[in-house]
Amino acid sequence: xxxxxxxxxxxxxxxxxxxxxxxxxxxxxxxxxxxxxxxxxxxxxxxxxxxxxxxxxxxxxxxxxxxxxxxxxxxxxxxxxxxxxxxxxxxxxxxxxxxxxxxxxxxxxxxxxxxxxxxxxxxxxxxxxxxxxxxxxxxxxxx
Numbered sequence: 694x695x696x697x698x699x700x701x702x703x704x705x706x707x708x709x710x711x712x713x714x715x716x717x718x719x720x721x722x723x724x725x726x727x728x729x730x731x732x733x734x735x736x737x738x739x740x741x742x743x744x745x746x747x748x749x750x751x752x753x754x755x756x757x758x759x760x761x762x763x764x765x766x767x768x769x770x771x772x773x774x775x776x777x778x779x780x781x782x783x784x785x786x787x788x789x790x791x792x793x794x795x796x797x798x799x800x801x802x803x804x805x806x807x808x809x810x811x812x813x814x815x816x817x818x819x820x821x822x823x824x825x826x827x828x829x830x831x832x833x834x835x836x
Contacts, residue, residue, distance in 0.1 A: 699785045705793040705824065714759075721760045736761055742830040776829040777817055796824035 706723055708716040720741060727734045741764045757764055780786070790797040799821060 697785075698783045699787060700780075700783055700828070702786075702788040702793045702796050702828065704789075705796050705827075707795055709823075717760045717762060720762055724762070738763060740765060742766075772829065773819075776825070779829070780825070793824075796828070799824040 704723065706719050708719055711719070721736060724737045724739055725734050726737070741762055743764050743766060786800060788797045788800055803817065803822065803825065
């Protein structure tokens with residue numbers, strides 16, 4: 694619904710320390726499903742925004758060619774502040790803790806820093822934000 698400004702996370706894939714071929718296979722498997730009960734599963738043609746590692750462009754080309762995935766590099770330069778501003782503008786963030794345990798824990802624990810007087814500072818510490826980065830790659834990837 695327009696104006697609701699909600700983010701729903703209902704599935705996550707973690708590919709830490711996986712080869713590009715393994716990551717591509719995980720994505721292809723997640724995107725292969727039937728649209729209705731009893732229907733034939735097929736690979737859905739969804740766009741995937743992927744972090745642009747030094748070898749990312751070659752890896753993404755391999756995914757597209759061998760697995761039929763549409764993968765584009767996510768732009769990351771100076772997007773951190775914009776990402777947190779976008780998230781702060783949401784009315785609600787809903788995360789399924791059973792299906793997305795990594796994202797649930799990360800979003801739950803992320804908070805602004807405090808100074809020595811225990812006063813909130815307008816800065817979010819960097820680190821342990823892989824799930825947040827992945828969500829923002831999808832939301833702001835083509836920005």
